[in-house]
Amino acid sequence: MFQCRMCTENIANLFGGERKADKEKLAKKKAPKKDKSRRDESSWQARSEEEVTATVKQWSQYVHPRAREFFSTPQQMEEILTQIAKEVDKSDDPIQGPDDKCVYWYG
Numbered sequence: 001m002f003q004c005r006m007c008t009e010n011i012a013n014l015f016g017g018e019r020k021a022d023k024e025k026l027a028k029k030k031a032p033k034k035d036k037s038r039r040d041e042s043s044w045q046a047r048s049e050e051e052v053t054a055t056v057k058q059w060s061q062y063v064h065p066r067a068r069e070f071f072s073t074p075q076q077m078e079e080i081l082t083q084i085a086k087e088v089d090k091s092d093d094p095i096q097g098p099d100d101k102c103v104y105w106y107g
Contacts, residue, residue: 039104047090055085059095083107 059081071077087107088094094103
């Protein structure tokens with residue numbers, strides 16, 4: 001294949017030709033990552049029903065008005081918040097907790 005003395009690449013690459021290195025990079029990007037989760041299921045602690053109710057009541061204060069409009073009834077919104085409260089460790093708070101701490105879902 002023709003290669004210009006001034007160019008370090010094959011000119012055919014400019015017109016849609018692919019280099020072997022490009023194909024290898026693409027293959028690496030498509031390979032599924034096997035990241036190990038930092039979530040420790042053995043340390044998960046469920047909230048009691050009283051804690052869930054209190055947490056939902058606290059979180060309800062922070063719901064954006066547009067989110068309130070999304071749900072047909074306030075009970076639907078509370079159901080979603082209840083599900084979140086039940087499936088997140090009782091020591092974690094995705095609403096009022098620190099921004100730099102990950103909150104894991106255990107549902």
